[in-house]
Amino acid sequence: MAKFRIEFKRNECIGAGPCAAVDPEDFEISPNDGKADLKGGKEEGGLWVKEIVADSADKAMQAVDVCPVAIISVKKIQD
Numbered sequence: 001m002a003k004f005r006i007e008f009k010r011n012e013c014i015g016a017g018p019c020a021a022v023d024p025e026d027f028e029i030s031p032n033d034g035k036a037d038l039k040g041g042k043e044e045g046g047l048w049v050k051e052i053v054a055d056s057a058d059k060a061m062q063a064v065d066v067c068p069v070a071i072i073s074v075k076k077i078q079d
C-alpha cells in the first residue's frame with residue numbers, strides 16, 4: 001500500500017483551522033496557542049512530519065488545499 005508523508009510548518013501556522021475541519025484525523029487546534037497540531041507527528045528541524053497510508057491521503061490533501069498560508073504538504077514516499 002502506498003505511503004505518504006505530511007509535512008507541516010507549525011511555526012508559520014496562523015490558527016485559521018480549516019485543516020482540522022477537513023482532516024480531524026491528522027490535525028487539531030491546540031488550546032494552548034490556537035495553532036494547529038499534527039496529531040501523532042514528530043518534529044524534524046522545525047518541520048512537523050507524519051507518515052500515513054493511501055487511505056488517509058485524500059483528507060490530508062484537502063488540508064493542503066484549504067490551508068490559507070500554504071504550510072502543509074503531502075508527498076508520496078512509497079508505492
